[in-house]
Amino acid sequence: MKIMVAVKRVVDYAVKIRVKPDKTGVETTNVKMSMNPFCEIALEEALRIRESGLAKEVVAVSVGPTQCADTLRTALAMGADRAVHVDAGTANVPPLSVAKILRALVQAEQPGLLILGKQAIDDDCNQTGQMVAGLLKWSQGTFASKVVLDKENQKATVEREVDGGIETICLDLPAVITTDLRLNQPRYATLPNIMKAKSKVIKKVTPEELNVELRPDIEIVQVTEPPKRKAGVILSSVDELIDKLKNEARVL
Amino acid sequence: MATRRASQLITSLSSPSRFPIGRCLSAFSSPDLPREFTPKSWQSNPQCKCSINKAFSFQRHSFSSKIERNPSYSLLNSDDISYFKSVLEEKCVVQDEERLSVANTDWLRKYIGSSQLLLLPKNTDEVSKILSYCNSRLLAVVPQGGNTGLVGGSVPVYDEVVISLANMDKIISLDKVNGILTCEAGCVLENLNSFLENEGFIMPLDLGAKGSCQIGGNVSTNAGGLRFVRYGSLHGNVLGLEVVLANGTVLDMLGTLRKDNTGYDLKHLFIGSEGSLGIVTKVSILTPAKLPSVNVALLACGDYLSCQKLLVAAKRGLGEILSAFEFMDSHAINLALTHLEGVTNPLPQSESKFYVLIETTGSHEANDKAKLEAFLLHTLEEGVVLDGAIAQDISQASTFWRIREGISEASVKEGACYKYDLSLPVEKLYGIVEEMRLRLDGTAKVIGYGHLGDGNLHLNIMTPEYTDNILTKIEPFIYEWTSAQRGSISAEHGLGFMKADKIHYSKSAEAVKLMGSFKKMLDPKLILNPYKELAAPFFTDIIHALNISLHLLFIPYPAMPNIFS
Numbered sequence: 090m091k092i093m094v095a096v097k098r099v100v101d102y103a104v105k106i107r108v109k110p111d112k113t114g115v116e117t118t119n120v121k122m123s124m125n126p127f128c129e130i131a132l133e134e135a136l137r138i139r140e141s142g143l144a145k146e147v148v149a150v151s152v153g154p155t156q157c158a159d160t161l162r163t164a165l166a167m168g169a170d171r172a173v174h175v176d177a178g179t180a181n182v183p184p185l186s187v188a189k190i191l192r193a194l195v196q197a198e199q200p201g202l203l204i205l206g207k208q209a210i211d212d213d214c215n216q217t218g219q220m221v222a223g224l225l226k227w228s229q230g231t232f233a234s235k236v237v238l239d240k241e242n243q244k245a246t247v248e249r250e251v252d253g254g255i256e257t258i259c260l261d262l263p264a265v266i267t268t269d270l271r272l273n274q275p276r277y278a279t280l281p282n283i284m285k286a287k288s289k290v291i292k293k294v295t296p297e298e299l300n301v302e303l304r305p306d307i308e309i310v311q312v313t314e315p316p317k318r319k320a321g322v323i324l325s326s327v328d329e330l331i332d333k334l335k336n337e338a339r340v341l
Numbered sequence: 342m343a344t345r346r347a348s349q350l351i352t353s354l355s356s357p358s359r360f361p362i363g364r365c366l367s368a369f370s371s372p373d374l375p376r377e378f379t380p381k382s383w384q385s386n387p388q389c390k391c392s393i394n395k396a397f398s399f400q401r402h403s404f405s406s407k408i409e410r411n412p413s414y415s416l417l418n419s420d421d422i423s424y425f426k427s428v429l430e431e432k433c434v435v436q437d438e439e440r441l442s443v444a445n446t447d448w449l450r451k452y453i454g455s456s457q458l459l460l461l462p463k464n465t466d467e468v469s470k471i472l473s474y475c476n477s478r479l480l481a482v483v484p485q486g487g488n489t490g491l492v493g494g495s496v497p498v499y500d501e502v503v504i505s506l507a508n509m510d511k512i513i514s515l516d517k518v519n520g521i522l523t524c525e526a527g528c529v530l531e532n533l534n535s536f537l538e539n540e541g542f543i544m545p546l547d548l549g550a551k552g553s554c555q556i557g558g559n560v561s562t563n564a565g566g567l568r569f570v571r572y573g574s575l576h577g578n579v580l581g582l583e584v585v586l587a588n589g590t591v592l593d594m595l596g597t598l599r600k601d602n603t604g605y606d607l608k609h610l611f612i613g614s615e616g617s618l619g620i621v622t623k624v625s626i627l628t629p630a631k632l633p634s635v636n637v638a639l640l641a642c643g644d645y646l647s648c649q650k651l652l653v654a655a656k657r658g659l660g661e662i663l664s665a666f667e668f669m670d671s672h673a674i675n676l677a678l679t680h681l682e683g684v685t686n687p688l689p690q691s692e693s694k695f696y697v698l699i700e701t702t703g704s705h706e707a708n709d710k711a712k713l714e715a716f717l718l719h720t721l722e723e724g725v726v727l728d729g730a731i732a733q734d735i736s737q738a739s740t741f742w743r744i745r746e747g748i749s750e751a752s753v754k755e756g757a758c759y760k761y762d763l764s765l766p767v768e769k770l771y772g773i774v775e776e777m778r779l780r781l782d783g784t785a786k787v788i789g790y791g792h793l794g795d796g797n798l799h800l801n802i803m804t805p806e807y808t809d810n811i812l813t814k815i816e817p818f819i820y821e822w823t824s825a826q827r828g829s830i831s832a833e834h835g836l837g838f839m840k841a842d843k844i845h846y847s848k849s850a851e852a853v854k855l856m857g858s859f860k861k862m863l864d865p866k867l868i869l870n871p872y873k874e875l876a877a878p879f880f881t882d883i884i885h886a887l888n889i890s891l892h893l894l895f896i897p898y899p900a901m902p903n904i905f906s
Contacts, residue, residue, distance in 0.1 A: 101734050101735045101736075102734065102735065102736055103734070103735035103736050103739065104735065119633050121633070121634075121706070121734075121735060123733060123734035123735070124733065124734065126734075126736075159707070159710075163733045166731075166733075167733075274685065277687045277688075277730035277731075277732070277733070277737060278730060278731055278733055279688065279728060279729065279730045280640075280717055280718065280721045280726065280728060280729040280730070280731070281721070281728065283714060283717075283718065283731065284718050284721065
């Protein structure tokens with residue numbers, strides 16, 4: 090069985106985000122970019138399934154500008170067998186378009202499992218996995234905190250983290266799984282694997298080659314910072330507190 | 342034993358005073374300090390003093406010379422307090438017990454003084470008035486910054502007045518073209534870094550204590566830190582200082598020029614003088630540009646020779662982008678992984694003897710990453726490195742650093758920790774660790790780690806509790822070994838109180854004598870940070886005063902130069 094993992098290049102989780110002065114988006118020039126943490130977890134899960142013998146190949150895919158290739162190289166250094174880079178230029182690609190691209194790739198590669206991170210930390214959409222499952226008419230196990238494959242019966246048992254607790258569902262393969270934080274601890278890119286990655290292939294395609302039309306169905310109107318928290322004031326007496334609650338905060 | 346009897350002899354000879362004789366030398370870095378050994382209880386129970394003194398006499402025999410309070414220093418009285426209250430704001434003259442106890446205790450909780458007064462001046466003028474007064478009244482003082490020192494140099498030994506620079510935390514100016522920062526000595530290092538990062542610069546030094554240490558203290562101790570291999574020493578980065586001398590004179594050497602060859606460069610005397618020649622009140626420092634691309638790799642090496650080869654190769658292969666080169670042995674990394682929460686071994690499959698952490702800082706992300714990768718793959722092929730991992734994002738890089746920076750924290754959790762900070766020739770550096778392991782033969786855990794790029798070893802020896810037996814096996818062997826290699830017994834921590842009588846292991850008698858002359862010239866009444874750094878002169882006076890036969894005492898007298906002759 091082949092596993093396809095979709096990864097996204099985002100602003101590094103530890104970076105302090107700044108909004109661009111023209112409010113069209115977040116500052117990304119000269120800012121450290123890396124693989125979305127949930128995508129790392131997705132890739133790690135795929136690698137573990139392959140290492141347990143239940144899959145033969147792990148293919149990493151990414152949609153984005155030229156620099157996406159760096160993220161795919163990290164994926165190869167972690168252990169993916171090959172990678173596909175869909176070059177969509179510098180335009181922002183919304184989740185529905187990504188889902189359409191993934192559908193086209195899945196139809197070409199025919200993997201038994203598509204694993205993605207549950208959401209990207211730059212837009213927090215949490216839509217791509219669900220949309221691609223809908224487009225492919227595949228079953229989906231989202232917010233996975235545990236995945237157990239039954240290859241013989243072509244089923245996957247997925248434990249999902251939901252608001253009420255843990256929900257366990259059984260999916261028929263092929264299926265889409267999106268990963269949550271507690272699924273696993275991603276491995277580091279070690280030198281022997283980085284060396285092997287040098288000979289691995291990153292195939293480059295464009296959305297046109299996949300017969301996908303990128304229609305901008307979402308327009309970002311404005312991006313602003315949240316209002317700054319006002320400093321607290323230390324009061325000297327209970328009377329002052331009551332006075333402020335009555336007249337300033339107007340809650341009494 | 343003769344030495345033990347001698348210590349007790351000295352103790353009983355000393356007259357009772359308002360302040361406790363001797364000091365509480367608590368179990369090394371033990372957080373479970375027995376409550377009955379605090380200075381407060383000593384004051385209230387005179388009978389208690391003698392028995393506690395006896396209990397600690399075995400500790401005192403290792404710090405033998407520095408047990409007596411110099412009787413020529415005045416005792417604090419109410420007139421002094423009134424004067425300070427007239428010069429400083431009311432809340433800057435602190436006699437509150439809780440706050441005093443914090444100021445009296447060092448970071449390792451190893452040294453506890455008994456100062457009765459903490460002063461927090463707000464500007465240089467106030468510092469000058471305080472010192473001028475203390476000088477005329479012969480009141481001993483201890484300048485205090487963040488109080489994060491590891492050799493007991495920042496806390497009082499007896500009842501010295503603590504002068505804290507914490508209120509002098511203003512950033513004065515930043516030259517944005519050259520990156521020259523001028524600020525007051527009480528600025529916390531981390532705050533300076535945050536301020537500079539917004540402007541596109543960074544501080545040239547970085548230490549684990551950055552959240553608490555102040556730049557005045559860093560300068561006074563010539564702190565080294567993690568970026569030393571790239572940005573060099575504070576002697577190179579500090580462009581100017583404003584220092585207040587013991588008699589209150591304000592010495593303005595606060596230049597902001599890169600080059601100024603007019604006369605003797607006096608600021609170098611004060612950098613690293615540990616508060617014994619003057620109090621640093623302002624600093625102007627050169628700050629390097631903040632470079633965007635940082636890469637960190639953790640590597641596994643089979644033996645110490647490979648670590649050395651890696652260092653040589655890194656200086657050539659990574660060259661200008663190398664910003665840190667740290668090493669740790671397997672015992673150190675296992676200790677860190679055991680005690681730190683939420684940290685897993687990045688290289689679980691390799692059970693190596695040594696680990697090296699390499700950091701590069703440069704201006705071009707893609708170039709630097711490619712350079713580092715190519716360099717490391719080459720070392721892997723050559724067999725210099727057995728395995729390694731390159732951090733792929735900032736949180737992985739932070740994890741690697743957390744492991745290295747956490748070793749110190751983890752050491753303290755093992756119980757009693759003896760810390761040594763040595764500068765040795767790189768080829769010989771690990772030799773002392775192996776020797777100590779042989780010497781202690783399983784009775785203690787010995788770990789070695791440190792700034793290999795600077796030839797600086799941190800050697801920690803850990804036992805469940807402090808024992809005299811272990812200490813005699815370590816000292817003076819470790820100092821003699823270092824001295825034989827012409828190394829330094831204190832690479833970056835300074836002498837402070839812990840190594841006050843050890844300077845002769847690393848400096849010649851003539852050099853120490855000249856240092857004594859400077860001290861006498863700049864602080865003739867010896868009020869600045871007494872009993873530390875160059876304790877020798879005071880020691881010789883005490884010997885004469887008490888008229889004790891010298892062969893009973895721990896330190897061989899002929900080895901100690903009489904620098905006041």
